[in-house]
Amino acid sequence: MHFKAICFDLDGTLLDSLADLAKCTNKILLERGFPEHPVEAFRYFAGDGAKMMLTRALPEEAREKSIIEECKQDFEAAYRKCYDELTHPYKDIPELLDELTYRQQKLAVLSNKPHEFTILTVKHLLPNCKFEIVLGQREGVSPKPDPEGMLEICYQLGLPANTFLYLGDTATDMKTAVAAGCFPVGVLWGFRTEEELLDNGARATVNMPLDVIDLLNENFQM
Numbered sequence: 001m002h003f004k005a006i007c008f009d010l011d012g013t014l015l016d017s018l019a020d021l022a023k024c025t026n027k028i029l030l031e032r033g034f035p036e037h038p039v040e041a042f043r044y045f046a047g048d049g050a051k052m053m054l055t056r057a058l059p060e061e062a063r064e065k066s067i068i069e070e071c072k073q074d075f076e077a078a079y080r081k082c083y084d085e086l087t088h089p090y091k092d093i094p095e096l097l098d099e100l101t102y103r104q105q106k107l108a109v110l111s112n113k114p115h116e117f118t119i120l121t122v123k124h125l126l127p128n129c130k131f132e133i134v135l136g137q138r139e140g141v142s143p144k145p146d147p148e149g150m151l152e153i154c155y156q157l158g159l160p161a162n163t164f165l166y167l168g169d170t171a172t173d174m175k176t177a178v179a180a181g182c183f184p185v186g187v188l189w190g191f192r193t194e195e196e197l198l199d200n201g202a203r204a205t206v207n208m209p210l211d212v213i214d215l216l217n218e219n220f221q222m
Helices: 018-031 039-045 050-057 066-083 093-102 114-123 148-157 171-180 194-199 211-221
Strands: 005-008 106-114 131-139 164-168 182-185 204-206
Touching: 005 148, 018 039, 018 050, 018 066, 039 050, 050 066, 050 106, 050 171, 066 114, 093 106, 106 114, 106 148, 114 131, 131 148, 148 164, 148 171, 164 171, 164 211, 171 182, 171 194, 182 194, 194 204, 204 211
Parallel strands: 005 106, 005 164, 106 131, 164 182, 182 204
Antiparallel strands: none
Protein backbone atom coordinates (compact mmCIF):
# COMPACT_ATOMS: atom_id res chain seq x y z
CA MET A 1 0.00 0.00 0.00
CA HIS A 2 1.27 3.46 -0.95
CA PHE A 3 0.09 5.72 1.87
CA LYS A 4 -1.15 9.16 0.83
CA ALA A 5 -1.85 10.76 4.20
CA ILE A 6 -0.87 10.64 7.86
CA CYS A 7 -3.12 11.46 10.78
CA PHE A 8 -1.48 12.24 14.11
CA ASP A 9 -2.74 12.19 17.64
CA LEU A 10 -1.58 15.36 19.45
CA ASP A 11 -0.67 14.91 23.13
CA GLY A 12 1.95 12.21 23.55
CA THR A 13 2.53 11.97 19.80
CA LEU A 14 3.37 15.41 18.42
CA LEU A 15 3.60 17.33 21.70
CA ASP A 16 4.99 16.49 25.12
CA SER A 17 2.23 18.16 27.11
CA LEU A 18 2.29 16.01 30.23
CA ALA A 19 3.77 18.61 32.59
CA ASP A 20 1.25 21.32 31.71
CA LEU A 21 -1.69 18.91 31.91
CA ALA A 22 -0.51 17.80 35.35
CA LYS A 23 0.16 21.33 36.57
CA CYS A 24 -3.27 22.64 35.58
CA THR A 25 -5.16 19.60 36.85
CA ASN A 26 -3.34 19.56 40.18
CA LYS A 27 -4.11 23.26 40.60
CA ILE A 28 -7.84 22.54 40.26
CA LEU A 29 -7.64 19.57 42.62
CA LEU A 30 -5.79 21.49 45.33
CA GLU A 31 -8.20 24.42 45.13
CA ARG A 32 -11.01 21.98 45.96
CA GLY A 33 -9.11 20.22 48.74
CA PHE A 34 -8.38 17.04 46.78
CA PRO A 35 -4.94 15.39 46.68
CA GLU A 36 -2.68 16.12 43.74
CA HIS A 37 -0.85 13.51 41.64
CA PRO A 38 2.71 13.11 40.35
CA VAL A 39 3.28 14.07 36.73
CA GLU A 40 3.81 10.43 35.72
CA ALA A 41 0.27 9.54 36.79
CA PHE A 42 -1.03 11.69 33.96
CA ARG A 43 0.35 9.23 31.41
CA TYR A 44 -2.74 7.19 32.27
CA PHE A 45 -5.13 9.99 33.19
CA ALA A 46 -4.72 11.77 29.82
CA GLY A 47 -5.68 10.51 26.38
CA ASP A 48 -9.48 10.42 26.45
CA GLY A 49 -10.34 14.10 26.77
CA ALA A 50 -10.35 16.64 29.60
CA LYS A 51 -13.51 15.31 31.24
CA MET A 52 -12.14 11.77 31.51
CA MET A 53 -8.74 13.03 32.69
CA LEU A 54 -10.38 14.94 35.53
CA THR A 55 -12.63 12.00 36.38
CA ARG A 56 -9.60 9.76 36.73
CA ALA A 57 -7.73 12.37 38.78
CA LEU A 58 -10.57 12.93 41.26
CA PRO A 59 -10.95 10.65 44.30
CA GLU A 60 -13.58 7.98 43.66
CA GLU A 61 -15.93 9.43 46.26
CA ALA A 62 -15.86 12.81 44.49
CA ARG A 63 -16.67 11.57 40.99
CA GLU A 64 -20.11 13.10 40.85
CA LYS A 65 -21.40 14.55 37.60
CA SER A 66 -21.68 18.09 38.97
CA ILE A 67 -18.19 18.07 40.51
CA ILE A 68 -16.63 16.68 37.32
CA GLU A 69 -18.31 19.35 35.21
CA GLU A 70 -17.25 22.16 37.55
CA CYS A 71 -13.66 20.88 37.56
CA LYS A 72 -13.70 20.65 33.78
CA GLN A 73 -14.79 24.28 33.45
CA ASP A 74 -12.14 25.38 35.96
CA PHE A 75 -9.49 23.34 34.14
CA GLU A 76 -10.29 24.88 30.77
CA ALA A 77 -10.03 28.38 32.23
CA ALA A 78 -6.69 27.56 33.85
CA TYR A 79 -5.32 25.73 30.82
CA ARG A 80 -5.80 28.75 28.56
CA LYS A 81 -3.15 30.48 30.68
CA CYS A 82 -0.62 27.66 30.96
CA TYR A 83 -1.04 25.36 27.95
CA ASP A 84 2.35 26.36 26.50
CA GLU A 85 4.47 26.94 29.60
CA LEU A 86 6.15 23.52 29.53
CA THR A 87 4.62 21.88 26.46
CA HIS A 88 6.86 21.44 23.42
CA PRO A 89 7.16 19.27 20.30
CA TYR A 90 9.01 16.03 20.83
CA LYS A 91 12.56 15.91 19.50
CA ASP A 92 12.65 15.54 15.69
CA ILE A 93 8.91 16.14 15.26
CA PRO A 94 9.43 19.39 13.31
CA GLU A 95 11.96 17.61 11.08
CA LEU A 96 9.55 14.73 10.51
CA LEU A 97 6.74 17.10 9.55
CA ASP A 98 9.03 18.99 7.18
CA GLU A 99 10.08 15.77 5.46
CA LEU A 100 6.51 14.52 5.14
CA THR A 101 5.46 17.85 3.66
CA TYR A 102 8.35 17.65 1.18
CA ARG A 103 7.09 14.19 0.19
CA GLN A 104 3.65 15.71 -0.41
CA GLN A 105 1.96 13.61 2.25
CA LYS A 106 -1.32 15.10 3.39
CA LEU A 107 -1.19 15.68 7.16
CA ALA A 108 -3.98 15.82 9.73
CA VAL A 109 -4.42 15.92 13.50
CA LEU A 110 -7.18 14.19 15.46
CA SER A 111 -7.20 14.71 19.22
CA ASN A 112 -9.45 14.14 22.20
CA LYS A 113 -8.22 17.46 23.57
CA PRO A 114 -11.06 20.04 23.34
CA HIS A 115 -11.18 21.47 19.82
CA GLU A 116 -10.35 25.03 20.92
CA PHE A 117 -7.14 23.91 22.60
CA THR A 118 -6.22 21.53 19.79
CA ILE A 119 -6.34 24.39 17.28
CA LEU A 120 -4.54 26.74 19.68
CA THR A 121 -1.66 24.41 20.53
CA VAL A 122 -1.06 23.27 16.96
CA LYS A 123 -1.06 26.86 15.67
CA HIS A 124 1.25 28.11 18.41
CA LEU A 125 3.63 25.17 18.91
CA LEU A 126 3.77 23.76 15.38
CA PRO A 127 3.44 27.00 13.39
CA ASN A 128 5.50 25.93 10.38
CA CYS A 129 3.56 22.81 9.52
CA LYS A 130 0.66 22.93 7.09
CA PHE A 131 -1.94 20.46 8.32
CA GLU A 132 -4.83 19.93 5.95
CA ILE A 133 -7.25 19.52 8.83
CA VAL A 134 -6.99 19.72 12.65
CA LEU A 135 -9.80 18.37 14.78
CA GLY A 136 -10.20 18.17 18.54
CA GLN A 137 -13.11 16.93 20.63
CA ARG A 138 -16.31 18.75 19.64
CA GLU A 139 -19.88 18.75 20.82
CA GLY A 140 -22.01 16.34 18.82
CA VAL A 141 -19.04 14.27 17.60
CA SER A 142 -18.13 11.09 19.43
CA PRO A 143 -14.58 11.16 20.86
CA LYS A 144 -11.95 8.58 20.02
CA PRO A 145 -11.94 5.56 19.96
CA ASP A 146 -15.14 6.10 17.99
CA PRO A 147 -13.96 6.47 14.37
CA GLU A 148 -16.36 9.34 13.57
CA GLY A 149 -13.70 12.05 13.64
CA MET A 150 -11.24 10.00 11.60
CA LEU A 151 -13.84 9.20 8.99
CA GLU A 152 -14.68 12.89 8.77
CA ILE A 153 -11.03 13.58 7.97
CA CYS A 154 -11.09 10.90 5.27
CA TYR A 155 -14.20 12.46 3.76
CA GLN A 156 -12.87 16.00 3.83
CA LEU A 157 -9.60 14.98 2.20
CA GLY A 158 -11.33 12.72 -0.31
CA LEU A 159 -9.17 9.73 0.58
CA PRO A 160 -10.11 6.20 1.67
CA ALA A 161 -9.16 5.26 5.21
CA ASN A 162 -6.77 2.53 4.09
CA THR A 163 -4.49 5.17 2.53
CA PHE A 164 -3.83 6.73 5.97
CA LEU A 165 -1.17 5.95 8.49
CA TYR A 166 -2.55 6.78 11.93
CA LEU A 167 0.10 7.62 14.54
CA GLY A 168 -0.76 7.62 18.23
CA ASP A 169 0.56 6.71 21.64
CA THR A 170 -2.42 5.09 23.43
CA ALA A 171 -4.84 2.20 23.17
CA THR A 172 -7.51 4.76 22.30
CA ASP A 173 -5.55 5.80 19.21
CA MET A 174 -4.97 2.25 18.02
CA LYS A 175 -8.64 1.38 18.47
CA THR A 176 -9.61 4.50 16.52
CA ALA A 177 -7.36 3.56 13.62
CA VAL A 178 -8.60 -0.02 13.54
CA ALA A 179 -12.25 1.03 13.67
CA ALA A 180 -11.78 3.55 10.85
CA GLY A 181 -9.78 1.18 8.65
CA CYS A 182 -6.46 3.07 8.82
CA PHE A 183 -3.00 1.56 9.33
CA PRO A 184 -2.30 1.90 13.10
CA VAL A 185 1.23 2.87 14.13
CA GLY A 186 2.14 3.11 17.81
CA VAL A 187 4.71 5.70 18.87
CA LEU A 188 6.97 4.67 21.76
CA TRP A 189 8.08 8.15 22.84
CA GLY A 190 4.61 9.02 24.17
CA PHE A 191 2.53 8.31 27.24
CA ARG A 192 1.95 4.53 27.11
CA THR A 193 3.77 1.23 26.60
CA GLU A 194 4.51 -0.83 23.49
CA GLU A 195 2.55 -3.71 24.99
CA GLU A 196 -0.59 -1.58 25.27
CA LEU A 197 -0.24 -0.39 21.68
CA LEU A 198 0.28 -3.86 20.22
CA ASP A 199 -2.52 -5.36 22.31
CA ASN A 200 -4.92 -2.79 20.87
CA GLY A 201 -4.18 -3.17 17.20
CA ALA A 202 -0.87 -1.47 16.33
CA ARG A 203 0.46 -3.03 13.15
CA ALA A 204 3.82 -1.34 13.62
CA THR A 205 5.62 0.67 16.29
CA VAL A 206 8.28 3.37 15.95
CA ASN A 207 10.88 4.29 18.53
CA MET A 208 11.68 7.77 17.24
CA PRO A 209 9.82 10.25 15.01
CA LEU A 210 12.13 9.90 12.02
CA ASP A 211 11.54 6.14 12.06
CA VAL A 212 8.23 7.00 10.39
CA ILE A 213 10.18 7.83 7.22
CA ASP A 214 11.80 4.39 7.26
CA LEU A 215 8.38 2.82 7.70
CA LEU A 216 7.04 4.71 4.68
CA ASN A 217 10.09 3.75 2.60
CA GLU A 218 9.74 0.09 3.49
CA ASN A 219 6.02 0.10 2.75
CA PHE A 220 6.48 1.91 -0.56
CA GLN A 221 8.88 -0.83 -1.72
CA MET A 222 6.56 -3.69 -0.78
